[in-house]
Amino acid sequence: MLRPLQSGRSYYGNNIGISHLGFREIRVSWCKDLRLRSPPSSHVVALVSYPGSGNTWLRYLLQQVTGIVTGSIYMDYGLRMHGFPAENVTDGSVLVVKTHEAPPVEPNKFKSAILLIRNPRDAILI
Structure with missing residues (x-):
């Protein structure tokens, strides 16, 4: 960054x-060396939030605690270069997959979801 x-x-x-x-x-x-899950799970968990709600911060914390990388349906090259090597990875090899889309483009892809909610006044950047 x-x-x-x-x-x-x-x-x-x-x-x-x-x-x-x-x-x-x-x-x-990093507190732990980051790695992919092995073998990849067929169970993909979505990390869903409104933009600006802290999704990337939560991904950072999850990676720190578990040592398993988190993915995203997006490709943010800035994040990829600075600690999020699994940007644009959406399979079960990652802990969670970041998305801001509701409903998701591929609704059958995700078997469960974590919904991150923040006060809209704080999430909406003016």
Whole structure:
């Protein structure tokens, strides 16, 4: 993640460097080595939320606790480069699959779901 230089504080509290463009580069140090599930399960769990509700933050916490990567129906190259290697992976090899779609494009794909709810006033960014 790249952030403009504004303060000496680290958002994750670890490994800060300065890029050639003058931005802080924050390198995430993981508590556990991340891995895929083996063998892949046919049971795919959706992590469903409204955008801005903390879905990525919850994915980060789940990965930290379990050591198993989380997937997404989207391909966010920024997230993929900075700690979420299973972006665009939607099979049972990941712990949960991020989605903001309701109903999902492939309704038979997900066997269960975790619904993340946040106060809409806080989730809607103006």
